[in-house]
Amino acid sequence: MKILFIHQNFPGQFKHLAPALVQQGHVVLAMTMQKVQASYWQGVQLVPYTASRGSTPQVHPWVVDFETKTIRAEACFRAALQLKAQGFMPDVIIAHPGWGESLFLKEVWPQARLGIYCEFFYHPQGADVGFDPEFPATDTGDACRLRLKNLNNLLHFEVADAGISPTQWQASTFPQPFRSKITVVHDGIDTVTIAPNPQVALTLNTAAGVITLTRQDEVVTFVNRNLEPYRGYHTFMRALPELLQRRPQARVLMVGGDDVSYGAKPDPQRYGAAKWKDIFAAEVRPRISDADWSRVHFLGHVPYQHFIPLLQLSTVHVYLTYPFVLSWSLLEAMSTGCAIVASNTQPLHEAIMQNQTGRLVDFFDPAALANEVCSLLTDPITRQHLGANARSFAQQHYDLQTVCLPRQLDWVQSLVLKK
Incomplete structure (x- = not known):
């Protein structure tokens, strides 16, 4: 398969999954907004790109978050068009959508299967916001801003074929019907290396x-x-x-x-x-x-x-x-x-x-x-x-090798099989 990763700070949560897919023989590329010195990382071809503009000065504070994500999404979209012009056609796109970059990739590759990393869905009550009474919101319109902050998530639900989330609770923050598309698999911990050491x-x-x-x-x-x-x-x-x-x-x-x-x-x-x-x-x-x-x-x-x-x-x-x-x-x-x-x-x-x-x-x-x-x-x-x-x-x-990575690889394979 040809697999494309999207992460602003690649590898991020994909630091084990992407190299494992290379080892399985897949062609793996990663688009990132980081400045990179090398063309490859652990067999993954790196495709850096940059945004052409910043946020609009004095833009309405409730929409500045979505404007920033749109700017990043456009930059990723235009870089993806260049990749397509070079002949790259991914079977699967795996993205962390948190910064918006993957929002328009189905416009470039409509046949590709898109799997997104579901880290958190914002709520005005019952989660982090309003949890600590010592630090109440300073703006009575904070709930309105928060609803708009979820626009990026909601628009991804329309185009994503599946999601993966590291914990059951984080997955539970996402609304139905997309919640039913989320598989819970943690990023994985190397418990062999990260082990007790009485002599430390x-x-x-x-x-x-x-x-x-x-x-x-x-x-x-x-x-x-x-x-x-x-x-x-x-x-x-x-x-x-x-x-x-x-x-x-x-x-x-x-x-x-x-x-x-x-x-x-x-x-x-x-x-x-x-x-x-x-x-x-x-x-x-x-x-x-x-x-x-x-x-x-x-x-x-x-x-x-x-x-x-x-x-x-x-x-x-x-x-x-x-x-x-x-x-x-x-x-x-x-x-x-x-x-x-x-x-x-x-x-x-x-x-x-x-x-x-x-x-x-x-x-x-x-x-x-x-x-x-x-x-x-x-x-x-x-x-x-x-x-x-x-x-x-x-x-x-x-455990990374015996539990999480095998399940992540199964999830990637399932993306291809989804209809």
Whole structure:
């Protein structure tokens, strides 16, 4: 087959699937808006393209999102026309439609089967929006804007032949009748490589000097792409004063940048120019002594080769999230055998079962979070039990080679067979 991938930041979620299709003997191309140095990546021919314009200044704020997606879709459409003129005729197109690029590809190749990655469908209630009362919408028309933000999804439903979604909950956010076209298969975790390592050691440069941590140390980990309320950073920080006081030997390692990935930036009228990371650090700092604060380490963005050892080092791992997309890092933590304390929110319910694969706490309850973390820090038997169960669950349900990749390949094959 001839297979075309569409992803703004290719490979993204397709980093395992695309090379696997090459290995099966298919001709695989990928259109991307990234600047690439090479023509091929793991056997996939890369076709970069760019948009010819930006968004219109002063465009209505409710439609700026769709205009941006339309601009990207046009750029992809015109690049696709060039590919077609060169004789390329894909049998299957696999796209992440989140940025709009794949919107007009059926106009270029009407006979191609289109499968889309269904990451999330926006709702004004019952999911991420309105979940956290601490940060209410500043615009009463926010629900109107959100409806228009789904235009891209809705228009893709008209042309897509099937969808694939990484979790049952994410798939459940999509409306019928398209929901019935979605197959749930996770992107996959390499549980062979991402495994426990009792001999792991990690060296940190701290204000007090260089320290080396091992599994003999008490380490609490918290990981996000960016430290922001969407991923419970404010709740975690508010749990720190009690946690540090009760556990005088514990060290807290936090991974994540100081920007935003999903939610809004801090309201400048409320917070000035501060960033979420600094806002909540400043809030709790008066209740934390200098000695205790020296055991809190903000590591920023960590290269992947150092990220997995950090999880392997963890005594207790904390993962919190709004009802939103589930992070790979949670499943990677499970694969390394971490004892996990997680928020009792819908995305977690597929992976964390209370007292089986982890502990669940109310997202908004810092005291409960501190108590659960401290309880596990004092209980190595329970930690070992939860961590072993978490790893076993990850292997059974999310392993890349034995579970997810074979199902993804079956899904691609099914696209050709769909009528």
